[in-house]
Amino acid sequence: MKWFTEYWTDNVKFSIRIKKLVYTKETKFQKLEIYDSYEFGRFLTLDGYMMVNEKDEFIYHEMIVHVPMNVKPNVKNVLVIGGGDGGTVRELLRYNDLESIDMVEIDEEVVRACQEFLPLIAHKLNDSKVNLIFADGIEYVATTEKSYDLIIVDSTDPIGPGASLYKNQFYKDCYRILTEDGILVNQHESPYFDDTRSEMKKINKKLRAIFPLATVYQAFIPTYPSGHWLFGFASKKFTPDYRGNTDLLAKLKLRYYNQEVHKGSFALPNYVKEELR
Amino acid sequence: MKWFTEYWTDNVKFSIRIKKLVYTKETKFQKLEIYDSYEFGRFLTLDGYMMVNEKDEFIYHEMIVHVPMNVKPNVKNVLVIGGGDGGTVRELLRYNDLESIDMVEIDEEVVRACQEFLPLIAHKLNDSKVNLIFADGIEYVATTEKSYDLIIVDSTDPIGPGASLYKNQFYKDCYRILTEDGILVNQHESPYFDDTRSEMKKINKKLRAIFPLATVYQAFIPTYPSGHWLFGFASKKFTPDYRGNTDLLAKLKLRYYNQEVHKGSFALPNYVKEELR
Numbered sequence: 027m028k029w030f031t032e033y034w035t036d037n038v039k040f041s042i043r044i045k046k047l048v049y050t051k052e053t054k055f056q057k058l059e060i061y062d063s064y065e066f067g068r069f070l071t072l073d074g075y076m077m078v079n080e081k082d083e084f085i086y087h088e089m090i091v092h093v094p095m096n097v098k099p100n101v102k103n104v105l106v107i108g109g110g111d112g113g114t115v116r117e118l119l120r121y122n123d124l125e126s127i128d129m130v131e132i133d134e135e136v137v138r139a140c141q142e143f144l145p146l147i148a149h150k151l152n153d154s155k156v157n158l159i160f161a162d163g164i165e166y167v168a169t170t171e172k173s174y175d176l177i178i179v180d181s182t183d184p185i186g187p188g189a190s191l192y193k194n195q196f197y198k199d200c201y202r203i204l205t206e207d208g209i210l211v212n213q214h215e216s217p218y219f220d221d222t223r224s225e226m227k228k229i230n231k232k233l234r235a236i237f238p239l240a241t242v243y244q245a246f247i248p249t250y251p252s253g254h255w256l257f258g259f260a261s262k263k264f265t266p267d268y269r270g271n272t273d274l275l276a277k278l279k280l281r282y283y284n285q286e287v288h289k290g291s292f293a294l295p296n297y298v299k300e301e302l303r
Numbered sequence: 304m305k306w307f308t309e310y311w312t313d314n315v316k317f318s319i320r321i322k323k324l325v326y327t328k329e330t331k332f333q334k335l336e337i338y339d340s341y342e343f344g345r346f347l348t349l350d351g352y353m354m355v356n357e358k359d360e361f362i363y364h365e366m367i368v369h370v371p372m373n374v375k376p377n378v379k380n381v382l383v384i385g386g387g388d389g390g391t392v393r394e395l396l397r398y399n400d401l402e403s404i405d406m407v408e409i410d411e412e413v414v415r416a417c418q419e420f421l422p423l424i425a426h427k428l429n430d431s432k433v434n435l436i437f438a439d440g441i442e443y444v445a446t447t448e449k450s451y452d453l454i455i456v457d458s459t460d461p462i463g464p465g466a467s468l469y470k471n472q473f474y475k476d477c478y479r480i481l482t483e484d485g486i487l488v489n490q491h492e493s494p495y496f497d498d499t500r501s502e503m504k505k506i507n508k509k510l511r512a513i514f515p516l517a518t519v520y521q522a523f524i525p526t527y528p529s530g531h532w533l534f535g536f537a538s539k540k541f542t543p544d545y546r547g548n549t550d551l552l553a554k555l556k557l558r559y560y561n562q563e564v565h566k567g568s569f570a571l572p573n574y575v576k577e578e579l580r
Contacts, residue, residue, distance in 0.1 A: 029316075035342055036320070036341075037319065037320035037340065037341035037342040038317075038318070038319055038320070038342050039306075039317075039318045040315075040316075040317055040318075041315070041316045041317075041318065042314065042315055043313070043314035043315070063314065064313075064314035065312055065314040065315050065496075082495075085572070218359075218523075218525050219342075244523070246495075246521070246523065246529075246530060246531035246572070248495050248529040248530055248531060252523070252525040252530060253523060253525055253529060253530020253531060254523035254525060254530060280573055281572070281573050281574045282572040282573060282574060283572070283573070284570075284572070284573055284576075286569075286570035286571075287570050287571070287572055287573075289566070289567065289570060290566065290567030290568070290569075290570030291567070291570075292563075292567075293561075293563035293564050293566060293567030293568075293570075294563075294564070295362070295523070295558070295559040295560070295561070295564055296557055296558050296559055296560070296561050296564075297558045297559060299561075
């Protein structure tokens, strides 16, 4: 096999020249593959869709973590739903004041494969602040008695095992287990092509029905369909303004996120604002 | 032929399912083709590279025009270099106070083909404020005695007939024919893949050597390599802050550009800022 191809719509495809298939496994939940490629280094696919690659994963992971971490000061405990590749945990652990991360991933095989084949992304999953829980995120949020300052839903698209992470009941349970000024951030599809735009609208509508404030922010992620990718920001109290510690931020030496990017990521084009109205 | 494919690098390709080839011509300068596609409507290619399509052209054209027009108040006369598809002229003409546009396009056949087959984009090229000049932009700026408030270099990539539009002498001539508070905006490649990033750095370096202020701003353009596309902003006097008439802007009913997008478009990710340092 010379090229890995992903259909962004029935009529648009994106292809990457690959060196080789590194690992493949039919897990209990999905088909997992790890390839090595010329342009993007190694990358993980689930059921044929690229989830993460070594070249641009920093954009996704910095933006799903540092935006909420710089909106709400003093986040102590975080719940990550999904996030099996470990990139979200790696970024969270840059904040020394953070006390604990519960990561609830349904598919242990994703974690194990990433630890073995994508260590640049997964190498912090063994950190002592991280509790790995291999369970269904829906059930976890429905039954846990813990509460969290921040919930990050780092999931696949609304198909396959990730579909339930876009349901009303899931968001209601997240709301319940968030502290009184808690924030939820999630993977929120793209505004550009019809299918992802339709998902974007549905997700935002559900979040707005439950949270006092629910909007989206954007990042340039070249390997996701259209390259214009969104994250959901749902909050009980905080507006999405930057309230970070700028000295600390400079020390983190991030490659994408900064204070101006924070603000710019919420500056949505008119056509996106209109779709969300 | 079922798919049009563009190689974004040797190892990455982007493909669009096409309905049919609408028009093809070997002009004096380049190979021109117009296709009809399922996802993007009609699109124009020059020497095999997609220049413009009906679905996302509004993003490119709004951003190359409305950013400078809202930095410098009272722009009266504009020079467009290239821009044969007519989208830049269409956006400029939304400002009634603008008095004249000189458009210098080297290849008349591009204009004629777009007028016939892409009227949604080209339909304003006959406006009485527009002077179409079919000539080499390099020679034009070297010899004209006119001066301009704004120059927009709406060119192809730095290969083929567009290559000279990225040379020092061209920028020096542009500087000379700009008014004392004039602005130049140009097509500035992308920061993401090696080849375009290398071009981005060269262009910015040249502009900085000539203009007191030269930076870049960005937009989400899904059909250009990586979807993260840049425009150059080079200025004799004005910083790139928004100084627009917000009431007027609301009346224009733009689909991408707004005041927040203006500011956000200059909020560059750290890795881009570092490359431009």
